[in-house]
Amino acid sequence: MKDRIQIRQMTPADAEGVYRTSSEAIPATDEERQQVRNRSAEEVERRKQRYLHLLEHGQRGAWVAADGDRIAGVALALVREGVWILSLFAVDERYRNHGLGRELLDRALLYAEGCRGAMIASSSHPAAMRRYALAGFALQPTLMAGGKVRRDSLPAGLRTREGVEGDLQLVAEVDRLVRGAAHGTDLEFMLRTGLHLLVVDDASGMGYAVVWNGSPALLAATTPETAIDLLWSCLAESSGEPVEVPWITGSQNWAVPVVLSAGLSLSPAGPICVRGELGPLTPYLPSGPFL
Numbered sequence: 236m237k238d239r240i241q242i243r244q245m246t247p248a249d250a251e252g253v254y255r256t257s258s259e260a261i262p263a264t265d266e267e268r269q270q271v272r273n274r275s276a277e278e279v280e281r282r283k284q285r286y287l288h289l290l291e292h293g294q295r296g297a298w299v300a301a302d303g304d305r306i307a308g309v310a311l312a313l314v315r316e317g318v319w320i321l322s323l324f325a326v327d328e329r330y331r332n333h334g335l336g337r338e339l340l341d342r343a344l345l346y347a348e349g350c351r352g353a354m355i356a357s358s359s360h361p362a363a364m365r366r367y368a369l370a371g372f373a374l375q376p377t378l379m380a381g382g383k384v385r386r387d388s389l390p391a392g393l394r395t396r397e398g399v400e401g402d403l404q405l406v407a408e409v410d411r412l413v414r415g416a417a418h419g420t421d422l423e424f425m426l427r428t429g430l431h432l433l434v435v436d437d438a439s440g441m442g443y444a445v446v447w448n449g450s451p452a453l454l455a456a457t458t459p460e461t462a463i464d465l466l467w468s469c470l471a472e473s474s475g476e477p478v479e480v481p482w483i484t485g486s487q488n489w490a491v492p493v494v495l496s497a498g499l500s501l502s503p504a505g506p507i508c509v510r511g512e513l514g515p516l517t518p519y520l521p522s523g524p525f526l
């Protein structure tokens with residue numbers, strides 16, 4: 236089987252196959268599989284646009300394993316300001332445990348050469364955690380909070396305001412302080428594709444959140460108090476649908492009283508994997524695909 240497979244750089248024509256393979260490979264439960272089936276056409280398109288965006292801004296990090304026309308596996312990585320991020324990693328179930336994942340990850344990691352640091356938001360799949368730990372990453376376990384927001388818990392007097400284009404500099408500054416590199420073009424991609432920006436910028440602290448239907452897709456701040464205001468402001472945007480607050484590492488205990496007061500439930504989730512030099516990574520709720 237393995238000799239039929241070609242490991243090569245991804246091209247734009249692979250976006251459809253990459254979507255198909257990763258959306259079959261990544262869901263771990265029936266509920267997650269149902270969520271994939273329920274994705275709107277717009278959401279599917281947004282994911283393919285993300286792959287194309289990553290290709291456009293770093294083809295050296297984009298690898299597929301191809302079995303003829305079929306995409307058997309994919310690893311997509313990005314590098315921004317000396318920090319390497321793994322954005323997507325999946326192997327079709329029929330091709331697993333033959334070393335394909337390892338080869339794809341090794342290729343994507345070549346792109347990390349010369350980088351100060353690297354990060355991965357891992358699933359809780361044992362093979363994924365094994366691959367990352369053996370590649371020299373330290374694993375930081377996380378919790379994720381989910382559920383419907385209890386509206387009567389929302390506090391008054393939050394310092395948050397809507398972000399504008401002129402805030403991108405502040406966002407980059409906070410990113411460099413908290414995670415060692417700005418998101419740059421990836422933040423612009425998120426804001427172009429339906430997410431929006433909240434900002435706090437006053438004498439007590441600076442920070443920002445990127446929000447998606449009441450869930451924080453990304454949040455970073457200079458003080459825990461600022462991060463708390465931003466997280467409440469994200470949750471305040473929910474309109475009765477369940478929200479998710481993922482990637483709560485042991486360093487994000489500031490977030491725990493917020494999610495509990497909001498009535499969300501905590502459950503264990505995959506680790507944040509880190510290597511090399513990054514920022515303090517707190518207060519910080521990273522983005523899964525862009526960290």
Ligand SMILES: CC(C)(COP(=O)(O)OP(=O)(O)OC[C@H]1O[C@@H](n2cnc3c(N)ncnc32)[C@H](O)[C@@H]1OP(=O)(O)O)[C@@H](O)C(=O)NCCC(=O)NCCS
Nearest residue numbers: 261325326331332333334335336337357358360361362363
């Ligand atoms: C993670 C993934 C990409 C690995 O792909 P793969 O082609 O199977 O990877 P490899 O064959 O190189 O390595 C798998 C390793 O995990 C080990 N492994 C597999 N299942 C395991 C299990 N249940 N428990 C412990 N180890 C396991 C294998 O023995 C192998 O280790 P070794 O090569 O050191 O002996 C694939 O499992 C996958 O797509 N998982 C679902 C999607 C996912 O979670 N992706 C990660 C997102 S962050």
